Amino acid sequence: MPTYADLNMAPPKSWDEFEDIVCSAAKNRWRNADFARHGRQGQRQDGVDVFGNDDQGRLVGLQCKNTVSGLSREVVLDEVGKAESFKPDLAHLYVVTTGPTDKPLQEFVRELSQTRAQGSKFKVSVLFWNDVWQDLTLDESRLFQHYPQLKPATAANEPTHDQRLYEELKALLAFDPTVRLFRDHDFRGPFSRAAIRPLFEFYDTWDSPEREFMDPELQEGLAKLYAIGGRLAEGLAMRTVPVGNGDFASVFSDNQRARGPRPPEVIEDARVLNEEAREFVPVYERFMRRCREKLVR
Template identity: 45%
Template sequence: MKIPPPKSWEEFEEITLDACKIKWENPDLQMHGRQGQAQCGVDIYGANHIFKNIGVQCKNYESELSLSLIKDEIRKAETFTPKIEMFYIAVTTNTDVNIQREVRFLSHERANENKFPIMILFWTDIIQDLIRNNSISKKHYPQLSLTDLNTAETRDVRLFSILDLVYNTLNLDLYNNLIFGEFGQMVGENPLQIQSVILTIKYSSSNVLNQSEYEQMAKLIDKYKDYLFHVGKRKEEFSWEIAEKISNEFTGIVNGIEYNLTGKELAVFNVAKILAKWSKWEVDSDSLWPKESWENLKTFVGRIKIDELRNKIEKSESEYMEMDHFKRLDCPHKIYNEIRNILIHQAE
Protein backbone atom coordinates (compact mmCIF):
# COMPACT_ATOMS: atom_id res chain seq x y z
CA MET A 1 0.00 0.00 0.00
CA LYS A 2 1.56 3.28 -1.15
CA ILE A 3 1.03 6.26 1.13
CA PRO A 4 1.75 9.54 -0.70
CA PRO A 5 3.88 12.28 0.87
CA PRO A 6 2.10 15.53 1.76
CA LYS A 7 2.30 18.64 -0.41
CA SER A 8 2.66 20.97 2.57
CA TRP A 9 6.13 21.31 4.11
CA GLU A 10 4.53 21.98 7.53
CA GLU A 11 2.64 18.69 7.37
CA PHE A 12 5.78 16.84 6.23
CA GLU A 13 7.68 18.19 9.23
CA GLU A 14 4.89 17.07 11.59
CA ILE A 15 4.81 13.58 10.05
CA THR A 16 8.60 13.33 10.28
CA LEU A 17 8.56 14.47 13.90
CA ASP A 18 6.00 11.82 14.85
CA ALA A 19 7.86 9.13 12.89
CA CYS A 20 11.12 10.05 14.64
CA LYS A 21 9.44 9.91 18.05
CA ILE A 22 8.36 6.36 17.21
CA LYS A 23 11.70 5.44 15.64
CA TRP A 24 13.80 6.50 18.62
CA GLU A 25 11.16 5.85 21.28
CA ASN A 26 11.42 9.42 22.54
CA PRO A 27 8.24 11.53 22.84
CA ASP A 28 10.33 14.57 23.82
CA LEU A 29 11.79 15.28 20.37
CA GLN A 30 10.86 18.83 19.36
CA MET A 31 10.48 21.09 16.35
CA HIS A 32 13.18 23.75 16.22
CA GLY A 33 11.87 27.27 15.73
CA ARG A 34 9.39 28.26 13.02
CA GLN A 35 9.32 29.59 9.49
CA GLY A 36 11.19 32.87 9.17
CA GLN A 37 13.60 32.14 12.02
CA ALA A 38 17.23 31.06 11.58
CA GLN A 39 17.24 27.33 12.32
CA CYS A 40 20.90 26.45 11.65
CA GLY A 41 19.84 23.64 9.31
CA VAL A 42 17.87 21.74 11.97
CA ASP A 43 14.08 21.32 11.96
CA ILE A 44 13.86 18.61 14.66
CA TYR A 45 16.21 18.05 17.58
CA GLY A 46 16.53 15.99 20.74
CA ALA A 47 18.02 12.69 21.93
CA ASN A 48 17.75 9.36 20.15
CA HIS A 49 17.40 5.88 21.64
CA ILE A 50 21.07 5.82 22.75
CA PHE A 51 21.00 9.36 24.21
CA LYS A 52 22.92 11.01 21.38
CA ASN A 53 21.95 14.56 20.41
CA ILE A 54 20.47 14.39 16.92
CA GLY A 55 19.30 16.92 14.38
CA VAL A 56 16.90 16.34 11.49
CA GLN A 57 16.50 18.58 8.46
CA CYS A 58 13.25 18.07 6.48
CA LYS A 59 13.21 18.54 2.71
CA ASN A 60 9.82 18.29 1.00
CA TYR A 61 10.40 18.41 -2.75
CA GLU A 62 10.06 16.12 -5.74
CA SER A 63 13.43 16.68 -7.47
CA GLU A 64 16.35 14.33 -6.96
CA LEU A 65 18.47 14.83 -3.86
CA SER A 66 21.97 16.09 -4.71
CA LEU A 67 25.23 15.78 -2.82
CA SER A 68 25.80 19.55 -3.06
CA LEU A 69 22.49 20.21 -1.29
CA ILE A 70 23.41 17.69 1.42
CA LYS A 71 26.74 19.43 1.98
CA ASP A 72 24.98 22.80 2.23
CA GLU A 73 22.69 21.43 4.95
CA ILE A 74 25.65 19.93 6.79
CA ARG A 75 27.41 23.31 6.87
CA LYS A 76 24.32 24.89 8.39
CA ALA A 77 23.91 22.09 10.95
CA GLU A 78 27.50 22.51 12.09
CA THR A 79 26.50 25.91 13.53
CA PHE A 80 23.70 24.43 15.66
CA THR A 81 24.13 24.70 19.44
CA PRO A 82 24.52 22.66 21.49
CA LYS A 83 26.46 20.57 19.00
CA ILE A 84 24.63 17.62 17.49
CA GLU A 85 26.25 14.19 17.37
CA MET A 86 24.25 12.75 14.47
CA PHE A 87 22.53 14.44 11.55
CA TYR A 88 19.67 13.18 9.40
CA ILE A 89 18.13 14.65 6.27
CA ALA A 90 14.49 13.57 5.83
CA VAL A 91 13.16 13.71 2.27
CA THR A 92 9.90 12.90 0.47
CA THR A 93 11.74 11.18 -2.40
CA ASN A 94 12.13 7.43 -2.90
CA THR A 95 15.18 5.44 -1.84
CA ASP A 96 18.15 6.10 -4.14
CA VAL A 97 21.09 3.69 -3.97
CA ASN A 98 23.44 6.16 -5.69
CA ILE A 99 22.90 8.99 -3.21
CA GLN A 100 23.05 6.43 -0.37
CA ARG A 101 26.51 5.39 -1.56
CA GLU A 102 27.73 8.99 -1.80
CA VAL A 103 26.38 9.76 1.67
CA ARG A 104 28.11 6.68 3.12
CA PHE A 105 31.46 7.83 1.78
CA LEU A 106 30.91 11.41 2.94
CA SER A 107 29.82 10.23 6.38
CA HIS A 108 32.86 7.94 6.55
CA GLU A 109 35.16 10.92 5.90
CA ARG A 110 33.42 12.99 8.54
CA ALA A 111 33.62 10.21 11.15
CA ASN A 112 37.38 9.96 10.56
CA GLU A 113 37.60 13.71 11.22
CA ASN A 114 35.58 13.40 14.46
CA LYS A 115 32.63 15.22 12.88
CA PHE A 116 29.02 14.12 13.21
CA PRO A 117 27.95 11.36 10.79
CA ILE A 118 24.97 11.77 8.48
CA MET A 119 22.16 9.63 7.09
CA ILE A 120 19.20 10.08 4.74
CA LEU A 121 15.65 9.23 5.84
CA PHE A 122 13.68 8.55 2.66
CA TRP A 123 9.89 8.69 2.53
CA THR A 124 9.58 4.89 2.74
CA ASP A 125 11.73 4.91 5.90
CA ILE A 126 9.53 7.60 7.48
CA ILE A 127 6.28 5.78 6.64
CA GLN A 128 7.59 2.45 7.95
CA ASP A 129 8.15 4.05 11.33
CA LEU A 130 4.87 5.99 11.26
CA ILE A 131 2.63 2.95 10.63
CA ARG A 132 4.03 1.19 13.69
CA ASN A 133 1.56 3.31 15.68
CA ASN A 134 -1.99 3.13 14.34
CA SER A 135 -3.33 6.11 16.31
CA ILE A 136 -0.55 8.40 15.08
CA SER A 137 -0.94 7.09 11.53
CA LYS A 138 -4.65 7.94 11.63
CA LYS A 139 -3.86 11.45 12.85
CA HIS A 140 -2.07 12.18 9.58
CA TYR A 141 -4.05 9.86 7.29
CA PRO A 142 -7.61 9.67 8.72
CA GLN A 143 -8.90 8.28 5.42
CA LEU A 144 -7.05 5.05 6.19
CA SER A 145 -8.93 2.79 8.57
CA LEU A 146 -7.20 0.65 11.17
CA THR A 147 -8.19 -2.33 9.02
CA ASP A 148 -6.37 -0.82 6.04
CA LEU A 149 -3.21 -0.30 8.07
CA ASN A 150 -3.32 -3.69 9.74
CA THR A 151 -3.91 -5.36 6.38
CA ALA A 152 -0.89 -3.58 4.97
CA GLU A 153 1.21 -4.62 7.93
CA THR A 154 0.19 -8.28 7.88
CA ARG A 155 0.24 -8.67 4.10
CA ASP A 156 3.15 -6.49 2.98
CA VAL A 157 5.34 -5.67 5.94
CA ARG A 158 5.99 -9.27 6.98
CA LEU A 159 7.70 -10.18 3.71
CA PHE A 160 10.14 -7.27 3.64
CA SER A 161 10.57 -7.58 7.41
CA ILE A 162 11.84 -11.14 6.91
CA LEU A 163 14.26 -9.79 4.30
CA ASP A 164 15.40 -6.99 6.66
CA LEU A 165 15.71 -9.23 9.71
CA VAL A 166 17.74 -11.99 8.06
CA TYR A 167 19.97 -9.81 5.88
CA ASN A 168 20.91 -7.34 8.63
CA THR A 169 21.27 -9.90 11.41
CA LEU A 170 23.56 -12.17 9.38
CA ASN A 171 25.65 -9.14 8.43
CA LEU A 172 26.10 -7.83 11.99
CA ASP A 173 29.55 -9.38 12.43
CA LEU A 174 30.61 -7.78 9.12
CA TYR A 175 29.31 -4.38 10.24
CA ASN A 176 31.13 -4.77 13.56
CA ASN A 177 34.42 -5.36 11.80
CA LEU A 178 33.98 -2.56 9.24
CA ILE A 179 32.71 0.05 11.68
CA PHE A 180 34.55 -0.60 14.92
CA GLY A 181 37.66 -2.22 13.52
CA GLU A 182 40.16 -4.53 15.10
CA PHE A 183 41.56 -1.84 17.38
CA GLY A 184 38.47 -1.58 19.57
CA GLN A 185 37.42 1.93 18.55
CA MET A 186 35.15 3.55 15.99
CA VAL A 187 37.14 3.57 12.76
CA GLY A 188 36.43 2.84 9.12
CA GLU A 189 32.76 2.90 8.19
CA ASN A 190 30.09 5.23 9.56
CA PRO A 191 29.14 4.29 13.17
CA LEU A 192 25.66 5.65 12.48
CA GLN A 193 25.16 2.72 10.13
CA ILE A 194 25.22 0.16 12.94
CA GLN A 195 22.57 2.13 14.86
CA SER A 196 20.32 2.11 11.82
CA VAL A 197 20.87 -1.64 11.46
CA ILE A 198 19.93 -2.22 15.12
CA LEU A 199 16.70 -0.24 14.70
CA THR A 200 15.86 -2.19 11.55
CA ILE A 201 16.43 -5.51 13.31
CA LYS A 202 14.23 -4.46 16.22
CA TYR A 203 11.37 -3.28 14.03
CA SER A 204 11.48 -6.28 11.67
CA SER A 205 11.64 -8.65 14.66
CA SER A 206 8.33 -7.30 15.93
CA ASN A 207 6.70 -8.22 12.59
CA VAL A 208 8.25 -11.67 12.21
CA LEU A 209 8.97 -13.29 15.60
CA ASN A 210 6.46 -14.64 18.09
CA GLN A 211 6.17 -12.91 21.45
CA SER A 212 8.73 -15.02 23.34
CA GLU A 213 11.23 -14.82 20.47
CA TYR A 214 10.74 -11.06 20.21
CA GLU A 215 11.29 -10.56 23.95
CA GLN A 216 14.50 -12.57 23.68
CA MET A 217 15.61 -10.50 20.70
CA ALA A 218 14.74 -7.19 22.43
CA LYS A 219 16.88 -8.13 25.45
CA LEU A 220 19.74 -9.07 23.16
CA ILE A 221 19.43 -5.78 21.28
CA ASP A 222 19.61 -3.85 24.57
CA LYS A 223 22.69 -5.85 25.58
CA TYR A 224 24.30 -5.18 22.20
CA LYS A 225 23.55 -1.43 22.25
CA ASP A 226 24.79 -1.09 25.83
CA TYR A 227 28.10 -2.69 24.93
CA LEU A 228 28.71 -0.80 21.68
CA PHE A 229 27.48 2.61 22.87
CA HIS A 230 28.14 2.39 26.57
CA VAL A 231 27.71 5.71 28.40
CA GLY A 232 30.33 6.42 31.08
CA LYS A 233 33.47 4.55 32.06
CA ARG A 234 33.72 0.89 31.07
CA LYS A 235 34.71 -1.79 33.52
CA GLU A 236 36.79 -3.43 30.79
CA GLU A 237 38.44 -2.09 27.64
CA PHE A 238 36.22 -2.24 24.58
CA SER A 239 36.77 -5.27 22.34
CA TRP A 240 35.11 -5.68 18.97
CA GLU A 241 35.56 -9.44 19.33
CA ILE A 242 33.15 -9.32 22.28
CA ALA A 243 30.74 -7.22 20.20
CA GLU A 244 31.01 -9.85 17.47
CA LYS A 245 30.30 -12.63 19.98
CA ILE A 246 27.14 -10.82 21.12
CA SER A 247 26.04 -10.25 17.52
CA ASN A 248 26.46 -13.95 16.76
CA GLU A 249 23.76 -14.67 19.35
CA PHE A 250 21.31 -12.95 17.00
CA THR A 251 22.10 -15.52 14.31
CA GLY A 252 20.80 -18.41 16.38
CA ILE A 253 17.43 -16.75 16.87
CA VAL A 254 17.07 -15.86 13.19
CA ASN A 255 18.15 -19.25 11.88
CA GLY A 256 15.50 -20.83 14.08
CA ILE A 257 12.61 -19.10 12.28
CA GLU A 258 13.41 -20.81 8.97
CA TYR A 259 11.59 -23.97 10.07
CA ASN A 260 8.34 -22.05 10.60
CA LEU A 261 8.29 -20.48 7.13
CA THR A 262 6.76 -21.73 3.88
CA GLY A 263 6.10 -20.45 0.36
CA LYS A 264 7.11 -16.86 -0.41
CA GLU A 265 8.25 -16.24 3.16
CA LEU A 266 10.73 -19.12 3.02
CA ALA A 267 11.95 -17.94 -0.39
CA VAL A 268 12.54 -14.41 0.95
CA PHE A 269 14.40 -15.89 3.94
CA ASN A 270 16.78 -17.77 1.62
CA VAL A 271 17.27 -14.75 -0.66
CA ALA A 272 18.31 -12.65 2.35
CA LYS A 273 20.63 -15.41 3.55
CA ILE A 274 22.32 -15.61 0.14
CA LEU A 275 22.74 -11.82 -0.07
CA ALA A 276 24.31 -11.68 3.41
CA LYS A 277 26.77 -14.42 2.42
CA TRP A 278 27.51 -12.53 -0.79
CA SER A 279 28.31 -9.32 1.14
CA LYS A 280 31.00 -11.13 3.11
CA TRP A 281 32.32 -12.75 -0.07
CA GLU A 282 32.89 -9.34 -1.71
CA VAL A 283 34.77 -8.05 1.34
CA ASP A 284 37.01 -11.11 1.62
CA SER A 285 37.55 -12.06 -2.03
CA ASP A 286 38.78 -10.37 -5.23
CA SER A 287 37.20 -13.00 -7.47
CA LEU A 288 33.74 -12.90 -9.04
CA TRP A 289 30.81 -14.28 -7.12
CA PRO A 290 30.42 -17.91 -8.30
CA LYS A 291 27.99 -18.76 -11.09
CA GLU A 292 26.31 -21.43 -8.96
CA SER A 293 25.58 -18.80 -6.29
CA TRP A 294 23.85 -16.64 -8.89
CA GLU A 295 21.78 -19.67 -9.88
CA ASN A 296 20.77 -20.29 -6.25
CA LEU A 297 19.71 -16.66 -5.89
CA LYS A 298 17.65 -16.79 -9.08
CA THR A 299 16.00 -20.03 -7.95
CA PHE A 300 14.70 -18.53 -4.72
CA VAL A 301 13.81 -15.22 -6.38
CA GLY A 302 11.73 -17.24 -8.86
CA ARG A 303 9.78 -18.77 -5.96
CA ILE A 304 8.73 -15.29 -4.81
CA LYS A 305 6.83 -15.12 -8.14
CA ILE A 306 7.26 -11.44 -8.96
CA ASP A 307 8.20 -10.88 -12.62
CA GLU A 308 9.79 -7.50 -11.96
CA LEU A 309 12.05 -9.08 -9.35
CA ARG A 310 13.23 -11.85 -11.67
CA ASN A 311 14.00 -9.29 -14.38
CA LYS A 312 15.99 -7.16 -11.93
CA ILE A 313 18.18 -10.11 -10.95
CA GLU A 314 18.85 -11.08 -14.58
CA LYS A 315 19.90 -7.51 -15.35
CA SER A 316 22.02 -7.28 -12.20
CA GLU A 317 23.94 -10.43 -13.12
CA SER A 318 24.94 -9.08 -16.54
CA GLU A 319 25.93 -5.70 -15.04
CA TYR A 320 27.92 -7.39 -12.27
CA MET A 321 30.18 -9.14 -14.76
CA GLU A 322 31.29 -5.74 -16.10
CA MET A 323 31.99 -4.11 -12.71
CA ASP A 324 35.37 -3.51 -11.13
CA HIS A 325 35.95 -4.81 -7.59
CA PHE A 326 35.13 -1.48 -5.95
CA LYS A 327 31.67 -1.37 -7.53
CA ARG A 328 31.07 -5.06 -6.84
CA LEU A 329 31.39 -4.39 -3.10
CA ASP A 330 28.10 -2.50 -3.16
CA CYS A 331 26.26 -4.94 -5.44
CA PRO A 332 24.69 -7.24 -2.76
CA HIS A 333 23.35 -4.25 -0.82
CA LYS A 334 22.03 -2.63 -4.00
CA ILE A 335 20.13 -5.81 -4.88
CA TYR A 336 18.85 -6.05 -1.30
CA ASN A 337 17.46 -2.50 -1.59
CA GLU A 338 15.87 -3.23 -4.97
CA ILE A 339 14.19 -6.41 -3.69
CA ARG A 340 13.05 -4.58 -0.58
CA ASN A 341 11.44 -1.77 -2.56
CA ILE A 342 9.62 -4.25 -4.81
CA LEU A 343 8.29 -6.18 -1.81
CA ILE A 344 7.09 -2.96 -0.18
CA HIS A 345 5.18 -1.84 -3.27
CA GLN A 346 3.99 -5.16 -4.67
CA ALA A 347 0.43 -4.71 -3.35
CA GLU A 348 -0.12 -1.22 -4.73
Protein backbone atom coordinates (compact mmCIF):
# COMPACT_ATOMS: atom_id res chain seq x y z
CA MET A 1 0.00 0.00 0.00
CA PRO A 2 1.48 3.40 -0.99
CA THR A 3 2.51 5.70 1.86
CA TYR A 4 3.15 9.43 2.06
CA ALA A 5 6.86 8.66 1.72
CA ASP A 6 6.16 7.15 -1.71
CA LEU A 7 4.66 10.36 -3.09
CA ASN A 8 6.69 12.19 -5.71
CA MET A 9 6.10 15.60 -4.16
CA ALA A 10 7.82 18.56 -5.81
CA PRO A 11 10.01 20.74 -3.57
CA PRO A 12 8.76 24.22 -2.63
CA LYS A 13 9.77 27.21 -4.72
CA SER A 14 10.03 29.55 -1.75
CA TRP A 15 13.35 29.46 0.14
CA ASP A 16 11.53 30.49 3.33
CA GLU A 17 9.10 27.60 3.06
CA PHE A 18 11.97 25.23 2.29
CA GLU A 19 13.81 26.24 5.48
CA ASP A 20 10.64 25.65 7.53
CA ILE A 21 10.25 22.20 5.99
CA VAL A 22 13.90 21.35 6.66
CA CYS A 23 13.47 22.41 10.30
CA SER A 24 10.46 20.10 10.68
CA ALA A 25 12.27 17.26 8.89
CA ALA A 26 15.26 17.67 11.24
CA LYS A 27 12.97 17.38 14.27
CA ASN A 28 11.70 14.09 12.87
CA ARG A 29 15.10 12.71 11.78
CA TRP A 30 16.70 13.22 15.19
CA ARG A 31 13.55 12.96 17.32
CA ASN A 32 14.21 16.34 18.86
CA ALA A 33 11.59 19.09 18.81
CA ASP A 34 14.16 21.76 19.75
CA PHE A 35 15.58 22.30 16.25
CA ALA A 36 15.16 25.94 15.22
CA ARG A 37 15.89 28.31 12.38
CA HIS A 38 19.00 30.40 12.87
CA GLY A 39 18.32 34.13 13.14
CA ARG A 40 16.15 35.93 10.62
CA GLN A 41 16.36 37.35 7.12
CA GLY A 42 19.12 39.93 6.81
CA GLN A 43 21.19 38.57 9.69
CA ARG A 44 24.50 36.79 9.17
CA GLN A 45 23.90 33.03 9.18
CA ASP A 46 27.51 31.70 9.40
CA GLY A 47 26.62 28.92 6.99
CA VAL A 48 23.77 27.57 9.14
CA ASP A 49 20.02 28.04 8.55
CA VAL A 50 18.74 25.44 11.04
CA PHE A 51 20.46 24.04 14.14
CA GLY A 52 19.86 21.66 17.01
CA ASN A 53 21.16 18.56 18.76
CA ASP A 54 21.02 15.16 17.09
CA ASP A 55 19.88 11.96 18.82
CA GLN A 56 23.31 11.65 20.45
CA GLY A 57 23.30 15.20 21.80
CA ARG A 58 25.79 16.59 19.26
CA LEU A 59 25.28 20.05 17.77
CA VAL A 60 24.45 19.87 14.08
CA GLY A 61 23.75 22.59 11.56
CA LEU A 62 21.81 22.51 8.31
CA GLN A 63 22.43 24.88 5.41
CA CYS A 64 19.46 25.06 3.02
CA LYS A 65 20.05 25.59 -0.69
CA ASN A 66 16.93 25.96 -2.80
CA THR A 67 18.68 24.77 -5.95
CA VAL A 68 16.32 22.57 -7.96
CA SER A 69 18.84 22.28 -10.80
CA GLY A 70 21.47 20.77 -8.48
CA LEU A 71 24.25 21.67 -6.09
CA SER A 72 27.86 22.33 -7.11
CA ARG A 73 30.99 21.32 -5.21
CA GLU A 74 32.01 24.98 -5.05
CA VAL A 75 28.83 25.89 -3.20
CA VAL A 76 29.38 23.07 -0.71
CA LEU A 77 32.94 24.21 -0.01
CA ASP A 78 31.79 27.81 0.35
CA GLU A 79 29.10 26.87 2.90
CA VAL A 80 31.54 24.68 4.84
CA GLY A 81 33.89 27.64 5.08
CA LYS A 82 31.14 29.90 6.38
CA ALA A 83 30.04 27.32 8.97
CA GLU A 84 33.53 27.38 10.51
CA SER A 85 32.44 30.66 12.13
CA PHE A 86 29.32 29.21 13.76
CA LYS A 87 29.44 29.21 17.57
CA PRO A 88 29.59 26.95 19.44
CA ASP A 89 31.46 24.63 17.10
CA LEU A 90 29.39 22.18 15.09
CA ALA A 91 29.87 18.42 15.20
CA HIS A 92 28.29 17.99 11.75
CA LEU A 93 27.10 20.21 8.90
CA TYR A 94 24.39 19.06 6.49
CA VAL A 95 24.08 20.92 3.21
CA VAL A 96 20.47 20.44 2.17
CA THR A 97 19.29 20.99 -1.40
CA THR A 98 15.98 20.83 -3.23
CA GLY A 99 17.89 19.18 -6.09
CA PRO A 100 17.73 15.49 -7.04
CA THR A 101 20.13 12.89 -5.63
CA ASP A 102 23.60 13.29 -7.16
CA LYS A 103 25.95 10.30 -6.78
CA PRO A 104 29.21 12.14 -7.74
CA LEU A 105 28.39 14.92 -5.27
CA GLN A 106 27.72 12.37 -2.54
CA GLU A 107 31.13 10.80 -3.14
CA PHE A 108 32.83 14.21 -3.09
CA VAL A 109 31.17 15.14 0.21
CA ARG A 110 32.06 11.78 1.80
CA GLU A 111 35.71 12.28 0.96
CA LEU A 112 35.60 15.88 2.15
CA SER A 113 34.03 14.80 5.45
CA GLN A 114 36.63 12.08 5.99
CA THR A 115 39.49 14.51 5.40
CA ARG A 116 37.97 17.03 7.81
CA ALA A 117 37.39 14.39 10.49
CA GLN A 118 41.07 13.44 10.34
CA GLY A 119 41.85 17.08 11.12
CA SER A 120 39.36 17.15 14.03
CA LYS A 121 36.95 19.40 12.11
CA PHE A 122 33.20 18.99 11.85
CA LYS A 123 31.92 16.38 9.43
CA VAL A 124 29.90 17.21 6.33
CA SER A 125 26.97 15.47 4.62
CA VAL A 126 24.61 16.39 1.81
CA LEU A 127 20.85 15.83 1.91
CA PHE A 128 18.66 15.96 -1.19
CA TRP A 129 14.97 16.73 -1.51
CA ASN A 130 14.12 13.03 -1.39
CA ASP A 131 15.93 12.73 1.97
CA VAL A 132 14.06 15.74 3.35
CA TRP A 133 10.72 14.37 2.17
CA GLN A 134 11.38 10.97 3.74
CA ASP A 135 12.21 12.62 7.07
CA LEU A 136 9.18 14.93 6.94
CA THR A 137 6.78 12.01 6.46
CA LEU A 138 7.99 10.35 9.68
CA ASP A 139 5.51 12.51 11.61
CA GLU A 140 2.15 13.09 9.94
CA SER A 141 1.27 16.04 12.17
CA ARG A 142 4.33 17.96 10.92
CA LEU A 143 3.74 16.77 7.37
CA PHE A 144 0.19 18.15 7.42
CA GLN A 145 1.41 21.52 8.76
CA HIS A 146 3.26 22.03 5.47
CA TYR A 147 0.99 20.00 3.16
CA PRO A 148 -2.55 20.26 4.61
CA GLN A 149 -3.95 19.09 1.27
CA LEU A 150 -2.61 15.61 2.04
CA LYS A 151 -4.61 15.26 5.23
CA PRO A 152 -7.43 12.74 4.76
CA ALA A 153 -10.91 14.23 4.79
CA THR A 154 -12.98 13.36 7.84
CA ALA A 155 -16.64 12.51 7.83
CA ALA A 156 -18.89 15.51 8.28
CA ASN A 157 -19.97 14.55 11.80
CA GLU A 158 -16.70 13.00 12.95
CA PRO A 159 -14.77 15.19 15.41
CA THR A 160 -11.19 16.08 14.62
CA HIS A 161 -8.26 15.18 16.86
CA ASP A 162 -8.24 18.70 18.36
CA GLN A 163 -12.01 18.67 18.94
CA ARG A 164 -11.78 15.34 20.77
CA LEU A 165 -8.89 16.65 22.85
CA TYR A 166 -10.83 19.79 23.79
CA GLU A 167 -13.83 17.74 24.91
CA GLU A 168 -11.56 15.47 26.96
CA LEU A 169 -9.96 18.45 28.67
CA LYS A 170 -13.33 20.05 29.40
CA ALA A 171 -14.53 16.83 31.01
CA LEU A 172 -11.42 16.48 33.16
CA LEU A 173 -10.68 20.06 34.15
CA ALA A 174 -14.16 21.54 34.27
CA PHE A 175 -14.82 25.00 35.66
CA ASP A 176 -16.99 23.52 38.40
CA PRO A 177 -15.80 22.65 40.95
CA THR A 178 -12.06 22.92 40.33
CA VAL A 179 -11.47 26.22 38.60
CA ARG A 180 -14.25 27.97 40.51
CA LEU A 181 -12.49 26.99 43.74
CA PHE A 182 -9.21 28.48 42.49
CA ARG A 183 -11.03 31.67 41.48
CA ASP A 184 -13.07 32.21 44.65
CA HIS A 185 -11.37 30.41 47.52
CA ASP A 186 -9.03 32.02 50.04
CA PHE A 187 -6.39 29.42 50.89
CA ARG A 188 -6.18 30.67 54.43
CA GLY A 189 -9.14 28.36 54.96
CA PRO A 190 -9.68 24.63 54.31
CA PHE A 191 -10.94 23.31 50.98
CA SER A 192 -12.31 20.08 49.51
CA ARG A 193 -9.58 17.67 48.41
CA ALA A 194 -11.95 16.15 45.83
CA ALA A 195 -12.37 19.55 44.18
CA ILE A 196 -8.67 19.86 43.33
CA ARG A 197 -8.13 16.23 42.29
CA PRO A 198 -8.72 16.98 38.56
CA LEU A 199 -5.78 19.41 38.60
CA PHE A 200 -3.45 16.66 39.81
CA GLU A 201 -4.74 14.26 37.14
CA PHE A 202 -4.22 16.96 34.50
CA TYR A 203 -0.65 17.48 35.67
CA ASP A 204 0.04 13.74 35.79
CA THR A 205 -1.32 12.85 32.33
CA TRP A 206 -1.36 15.81 29.95
CA ASP A 207 2.34 15.94 29.05
CA SER A 208 2.22 13.09 26.53
CA PRO A 209 2.49 13.32 22.71
CA GLU A 210 -1.01 11.82 22.38
CA ARG A 211 -2.41 14.89 24.11
CA GLU A 212 -0.89 17.54 21.87
CA PHE A 213 -3.07 19.79 19.75
CA MET A 214 -2.41 19.81 16.01
CA ASP A 215 -3.14 23.54 15.96
CA PRO A 216 0.16 25.30 16.92
CA GLU A 217 -1.63 28.16 18.71
CA LEU A 218 -3.71 25.78 20.82
CA GLN A 219 -0.69 23.60 21.60
CA GLU A 220 1.22 26.68 22.76
CA GLY A 221 -1.75 27.60 24.96
CA LEU A 222 -1.93 24.07 26.40
CA ALA A 223 1.79 24.13 27.19
CA LYS A 224 1.36 27.40 29.10
CA LEU A 225 -1.67 26.08 30.97
CA TYR A 226 0.21 22.89 31.86
CA ALA A 227 3.23 24.82 33.17
CA ILE A 228 1.15 27.14 35.36
CA GLY A 229 -1.13 24.31 36.47
CA GLY A 230 1.92 22.26 37.36
CA ARG A 231 3.26 24.98 39.64
CA LEU A 232 -0.11 25.21 41.36
CA ALA A 233 -0.39 21.43 41.77
CA GLU A 234 3.12 21.20 43.22
CA GLY A 235 2.35 24.10 45.56
CA LEU A 236 -0.80 22.43 46.82
CA ALA A 237 1.04 19.16 47.37
CA MET A 238 3.89 20.81 49.30
CA ARG A 239 1.98 23.45 51.27
CA THR A 240 -1.21 21.70 52.39
CA VAL A 241 -2.11 18.67 54.53
CA PRO A 242 -5.34 16.74 55.17
CA VAL A 243 -7.43 18.10 58.03
CA GLY A 244 -10.50 16.90 59.93
CA ASN A 245 -11.69 13.52 58.64
CA GLY A 246 -9.38 13.73 55.61
CA ASP A 247 -11.94 15.05 53.12
CA PHE A 248 -10.52 18.56 53.39
CA ALA A 249 -7.02 20.04 53.23
CA SER A 250 -5.48 23.22 54.54
CA VAL A 251 -2.21 25.10 54.96
CA PHE A 252 -3.04 25.13 58.67
CA SER A 253 -2.75 21.61 60.09
CA ASP A 254 -4.87 20.29 62.95
CA ASN A 255 -1.77 20.04 65.18
CA GLN A 256 -0.83 23.68 64.50
CA ARG A 257 -4.39 24.82 65.10
CA ALA A 258 -4.43 23.07 68.46
CA ARG A 259 -1.24 24.88 69.51
CA GLY A 260 -2.50 28.40 68.85
CA PRO A 261 -2.37 31.20 66.24
CA ARG A 262 -1.09 30.66 62.71
CA PRO A 263 2.70 30.82 62.44
CA PRO A 264 4.25 33.08 59.77
CA GLU A 265 5.10 30.17 57.46
CA VAL A 266 1.42 29.14 57.30
CA ILE A 267 0.40 32.68 56.43
CA GLU A 268 3.07 32.70 53.70
CA ASP A 269 1.90 29.34 52.33
CA ALA A 270 -1.63 30.69 51.96
CA ARG A 271 -0.40 33.85 50.27
CA VAL A 272 1.64 31.88 47.71
CA LEU A 273 -1.24 29.53 46.91
CA ASN A 274 -3.66 32.43 46.48
CA GLU A 275 -1.22 34.07 44.09
CA GLU A 276 -0.66 30.89 42.06
CA ALA A 277 -4.40 30.17 41.88
CA ARG A 278 -5.18 33.71 40.67
CA GLU A 279 -2.51 33.30 38.00
CA PHE A 280 -3.90 29.95 36.83
CA VAL A 281 -7.56 30.99 36.41
CA PRO A 282 -7.22 33.65 33.66
CA VAL A 283 -4.83 31.43 31.68
CA TYR A 284 -7.38 28.61 31.87
CA GLU A 285 -10.26 30.90 30.85
CA ARG A 286 -8.41 32.40 27.87
CA PHE A 287 -7.31 29.00 26.65
CA MET A 288 -10.74 27.38 26.91
CA ARG A 289 -12.39 30.33 25.16
CA ARG A 290 -9.85 30.16 22.33
CA CYS A 291 -10.46 26.42 21.97
CA ARG A 292 -14.19 27.08 21.76
CA GLU A 293 -13.70 29.77 19.12
CA LYS A 294 -11.55 27.52 16.95
CA LEU A 295 -13.10 24.09 17.47
CA VAL A 296 -16.82 24.40 18.20
CA ARG A 297 -18.83 24.31 14.98
